[in-house]
Amino acid sequence: MLKNRNCIIRLSRYKNALYRLNALGFVRVFSDNLADAAGVTASAVRKDFSLFGISGNKKAGYQIEELLEKLNSILGKDKVQKVIVAGCGNLASALIKYKGFEKEGIKIVAGFDIDPAKHNRSNNVPVLPLEELKGFVRNQGIKIGIIAVPEAAAGQVAETMFKNGIKGIVNFAPIRLKAPEDCVVNYVNLEHELENLVYFVNALSKTKKKI
Amino acid sequence: MLKNRNCIIRLSRYKNALYRLNALGFVRVFSDNLADAAGVTASAVRKDFSLFGISGNKKAGYQIEELLEKLNSILGKDKVQKVIVAGCGNLASALIKYKGFEKEGIKIVAGFDIDPAKHNRSNNVPVLPLEELKGFVRNQGIKIGIIAVPEAAAGQVAETMFKNGIKGIVNFAPIRLKAPEDCVVNYVNLEHELENLVYFVNALSKTKKKI
DNA sequence: GAGGTTTTGCGATTTTTTTCACAAAAAACT
DNA sequence: AGTTTTTTGTGAAAAAAATCGCAAAACCTC
Structure with a gap:
């Protein structure tokens, strides 16, 4: 089905x-x-x-x-969906601050980053060291993750996520991830989105006008 | 074609x-x-x-x-694509700061916002009053815009963009936009992306295991 | 340079998705 | 109560996209 x-x-x-x-x-x-x-x-x-x-x-x-x-x-909105974010750069910070998720029953419960300067346990949404992702995901039974780390780290992070129980990832890194059979990855790539737009804008402007 | x-x-x-x-x-x-x-x-x-x-x-x-x-x-990467952003909240700021566009030949040249507190003409990427969008787009011949304003304002902003020469929009607002025939809108909706993921994660977990 | 191997290019086929079209049900009107 | 109108629900048809399959070309080896 x-x-x-x-x-x-x-x-x-x-x-x-x-x-x-x-x-x-x-x-x-x-x-x-x-x-x-x-x-x-x-x-x-x-x-x-x-x-x-x-x-x-x-x-x-x-x-x-x-x-x-x-x-x-x-759409599974009968219960609040707890989500974690890996990588706490500009994009992830924007996501963490974004109010729109709440009313959709989506709650970002923690961010993870390698950079100690970004760590902050007392935040409303804590930012923790990347090494803690594993334990956190396991303990809290998190099923959904967002990847917003640089391309080079994405594969590694995804593997850790999947190994510890994450079943679905939204991936912002511009690289394909290997996922187990029973897991899903959705890709979001803003560059490609814009490239796509450029293509269709050009294509349409070349189309001859209809009579 | x-x-x-x-x-x-x-x-x-x-x-x-x-x-x-x-x-x-x-x-x-x-x-x-x-x-x-x-x-x-x-x-x-x-x-x-x-x-x-x-x-x-x-x-x-x-x-x-x-x-x-x-x-x-x-993909039209023979020349740099100049792009503007309407709405300078968290997401737009992240986009403006994001380094990845540059190497793809995409340049965000200005942001626009109604909030005077956000205006800043001396920035590398200036943030200007929304009323200036019209003139800016016309003068610079901008063809691509990003909408990152709240839902209620999106329709209005899109109309202004299209009226002044924008041909393609990436829309982050969770609402459908009316576009002229020769224009394109690409929708990016993070809530929907996550909802989608939740659905497929649930669906897969219900799938019986194969022998 | 003949024979074997690999990889492309693309027509043909299959699958998936979208659209059509219309019978049947329900409401509104007379 | 009967007639008209509106809107659903869903098979059937069409369109679009993905996949298959294989001849032909190019490379490699002996």
Whole structure:
């Protein structure tokens, strides 16, 4: 019952849109509205829902609250997700300070770095020596990690994470990681994101105008 | 001659791998090696290349330097890409400080924010009032922008960007943007990235073990 | 330089994802 | 109560992307 990556990302988008509609006082929503909000077609919305056995009411759409509950359950938002970050440079610090995770039930519980100057046990989110990652992850049963260390260190750090129980990594380092079969890595690469954009901007500007 | 998004991202990955191999002193490379480095299959590598008319030598693979030149040209790396950032919170500051863009020919030339406390004209990368975005983008002919403002402001900022000549946006705000036909938006949403990970980690842990 | 081996290039096939299209259900109206 | 309208749910069709498979070219060895 493994669904495709895009489908899950779309569910997250629908969820976002639903929160917004909910805040505006709406009670019901149509596939059409969600489609607009998520930038897809209405039938894609319905197909996604049907894939997860979510159903609405003909002519009356979906109950927002009910739908939100179902999406949240699918996306594992019934409990707070504890996450650690390896590497406490600018990016990681920004992530640690970022308030947006909290309302999504995501809690960064610790950062790890080799640089002693960055260590700080009394912080709200403590920054600990990298050697403590192992024990911390094990003791707290952390399943999700973020890698924001330099390229050269990423492989090593990932290995340590996986060895000690981490099952999923968001990797900001520009290098492919070896992951055990039952683990997942999602890559985020801002350079590539920008490169991609540059390519499509150039490609579009070369496209002849339609009549 | 528009190619699919994944294909372009893969080209970026190949490029990265090639730089690494080059630094290690390699001169030639096989589709096989690139496949390993990029986490895809060898025939996917060759297919991607053939899509762009890149060819190598049977039995001798590809010349790394030549290949790099071709990829760089496809990805528009023949000239420095000037980029602006709207919103100068934690994330944007991290991006501005990030050294990795430079070696990729990406230069963040200015930040923009409404908060006067953040303004600073004498910085290496100046932070200017949001009202100046319009003129700056026009005068400098900037084509690429990053949106790192809160959700509520994102739509407005995007509109200003597009109106003044920006053709591509990387949007960190968790909301869909309306873009003119000849413009592109790439979305980066860290919450969704983590949610996605949580889903797949859960899904995999539920998968029965194979015999 | 003949024979064996390796690796590319790309058409063909398969798989995955998206879109279409329409019957059926529910609400609204008359 | 019957008719019209709107919207879902989902098979079927189409489109897009990934993978396969193999002939042909280039290199290597003897």
